[in-house]
Every structure is written in structure tokens, then in C-alpha cells.
Amino acid sequence: MTALVATDLDRTLIYSAGALSEGTAPTSPTVCVEHLQGEPLSHMTVRATALLRSLARMAVVLPTTTRTVDQFRRIDLPGAPWRYAVTSNGGTILADGEPDHAWRSGVDRAVRDSAASLTDLGAELDRLGTPDWILKRRTADDLFCYLVVDLAAMPSTFVQDWGHWCAERGWNVSQQGRKVYAMPDAVCKSRAVAEVRARLIADGTLPDTAPILAAGDGALDAEMLRAADAAIRPRHGELHALGWECPDLTVTTASGGGAAEEILQWFTNRIPTGAAT
Template identity: 30%
Template sequence: MGKILLACDLDNTLIHSYKHKREGDICVEILRGAEQGFMSRRVYEQLSALPDTVELVPLTTRSVEQFERIRLPENSFDRAITTNGAILIENGVQNEKWREKHLRYAAELMPLMKKLRAELEGDPLLNVVRIVDEMYLYISCAEPEYVPDFMDKYGSITELDVMASGRKIYFLPPKINKGSALHRLAEREEFPFTAAAGDSTIDLPMLETADHAIIPAALEGLLKNQNRSVFRGDGDFAEFVTDTLSELIKK
């Protein structure tokens, strides 16, 4: 197999929150002076020693600011894609052509997103109502049990893809997704093989686009891509991701 592009989600895929910290985990994110995100030592060491035949590209729904809080192993990546595919960062610098193209997509639906933001701001059931990097609208419910009601009310807005993840709900322009970002990058670089790892429905476009998908069992019934490795254990999904990558390298 030639060079592999691994597009990888971050939260709950490569990294986990302080709530799930285990002995030996390495802190990779600090928020307001407190340890926020962690990675298992084994995964950290594996990413530190990726061969030249693999390029890791973090592909996250996080904003640029949120992504820049993360400290992945040194020299483990040169490029990352944030904001659900909208912003490409190369050696710490945003690719303006990439960003401008997605800004045009977002502009088509920005009036709707601003209308929704105005409607939702001040709702006592929400902790956050925000337009992220000028690309999509994001809300966070104060409690998980509030999510179904908001999804029932707003999930049928046909112009936007409305997706929930935990307490968070994302209102996404359809053209801004991880799948189109992966396709664009792979086509631009002519990678012969792409793998993708992700844990949520927001990752499905990326997982469908990849030559091989790495997923937890919860996504198995939702994914059409039959070229897959499925994590069914009780251990660390991130370790399953890097172990699967090692197996793909050998082929």
C-alpha cells in the first residue's frame, strides 16, 4: 500500500475529557488553566512515531480557537482541518483559498443562521448560542434531556443539516462537512489510500468518503461504507484507531 492519509476526528476519537482521565494519560489540552483533554500514553507514543508513509490530518468540528488549545505529539501532523471542514491550517497558517470557498457556502445560509441565533439567544435551557468561525451555528443545552425537544423543533429545517452530539446541536450548511473536506484534500494531493476515524454522526460524511472507516459499534448500523473496522470493546477507542492504522500500514 502507498501513502496513507488518516483523517481523524479528535474529541472522543483521539482525545477524551478530564472526566474520563485514567492513570498514565497525557494532558493535551488546557482550558482556563485547568487540564481539559487527555490522550492515552500508548496513543501519544504511536502518533509520535508515525512512519513517513502516513499523514495524520486532524479533521474536527472544533473552531480554530478550540483546536489551537490542543497539543498533539510534536511532529505528528503538518495540516489540520477545523470547523467541520471549513478551514485548512497548514503549518499553523490558514489556507485562505480554502477558507474563502467555504465562506461563500456559509454566506448563502448566513441570514437563516443569524435568524435562528436571534431566536435562540437568551433561552434559559441553553448555555451557548454561537456562530462558529462565520461558518455554522452551534448551541449547547444546559442538560442532555433538553436536546430531543430542540431537535424536534429545529431538526426539520431543510436548508441546514441539524445534528446532535451529546448536549450540543450543530446547524451546518450542507456543503460544509468533513466528507467534502476529505475528498478535496485527497484529490488535491492524490493520496492513493484514505482512512478515516470518527465516533459520531457528524463524522459520517468523512467515514463514507474514506477508503477505510474506523468506527465504534454505535455507528455500525448508520454507515454504508463496508470497508470498515469496528470497535466493540470496552477499552480505548483511540488505541483501536492507532492499532487499526498499524494493520493498514502492513497491507
């Protein structure tokens, strides 16, 4: 193996039925890769599943998601099992499917040392009361929180105002569709990706020259994309709406579900020669 591929999942490789059909039409039939309570939830095109399986034989693929551990485990992602995966936006590293408790302890210490507590954020949200436009309020892995909102009813200044309050306390705010996340600055995907790369170099799986290739669509992916040797984002999502760019970034031609195929082909084309096993 000669490369590490760190890729976001939702709206990067996997899509809801609605998101799948937005933008560029997929070029092949689709398959369901996640069910929730027996109902289909997330999908990939058949061609994307084949590309991902092939990529997993060529490089170390590192699923890297803001999903919690339980949410990630629901996905039947082609190419599994994964030696490593990153969940909870970098708060958890799964090693052979199990959380690395030493890594999480370090993350918890970093958050305590640099940010207000999750309890403090909850108290501020309590101060807002329970407006009708907040449909759900969730805490994820005792690490960060998010709101599911009614976009039409949410005040236009809420994300900016909430973001300002959080920024003064070591947190950042990101809106992804109907979800508004509040995340400690110390919890980020790029740090977990760097840790996995260091472990793979230490055990001889990767050479110390191995590049990091990355993909993602949301603001919570931005630092990971910026830290990679080369990165790609789809022509949709939060980063696209922001017009976000960084050095060595490619933007797909396709949007919607068709972007996943383009992203996976882009990864495949950039694996250094000799990566196949």
C-alpha cells in the same frame, strides 16, 4: 508515504477526564494534551500518544475536527507539526499551521449559493427566546453555530424540530453530548480531506493509489467515514447511538478512552507496505 489518515479528535483520539473513563478502562496511564485557562481539559493514554507518533512517521496524518482554529491550536497533539490539518468541520484547511484563504473563500461561496445565511439561523433562534435549557449559544468561525444545552431540561422534540427547519434551508443538525450543532450542508470534512489528498498527490507526497483511512464518532464525521476507503468508529458516541454503519466500516471493541488505542492500532495495521520514511 502511501496512505492518508484523516481522524477526528474529540472522543476519537482525545478525551475529557470524564469521557476517558467511560466504557473500557484505558490500558496505560494518561497524559494531558490540552489545557484551557491553565486547567487540564483533554487527555490521551501514554500508549495512544506513542501509537500516534509512530503512525505520523508511517503515513500522512490529517487531524480533522469540528473545532475552530483557535480551539485546535490549544491541543498539544503528539506527532506534530502537521503539514495539513482540517478545522471548522472542513471550513478551514491549515497549511503548515496557517489558514488557506483560497479554500475558505470557496467554502463561503458554496454556502452562499446553497444555504440560508447564519444571520437567518440566528433570527430563528432569537424567535425561540432564551429558554433556561440553552446554556450557551456560539458562532464558530463565522461559519456555523452551536448550542450548549441542559440535556435534562431540553424539550425532547427540539433537535428533530430544529433539524427539520434547518434541512429545508441547506443546513443539518447534529447533537454531540450537550452540544447541538447547526452546520451548512456545503461545509463537510470529506470535501476538505479530498482537497488535501489531491494536493499531496500533485506534489508527489502520495501516489494516486493512496487510500484514505478515516475515524470519527459523531454524525458530522459520517460523510468522511463513508467517503474513505476504509473507516473505523468507536463503540460510543453519536454514531454508535444511532447504530450507524457503512461499507468497509470497523467498530472498535473498546469504548471510552481505550477506543483511541484500538483506532490507532487499526490505522497502523492498514498502512500499505513501504509507507515508512
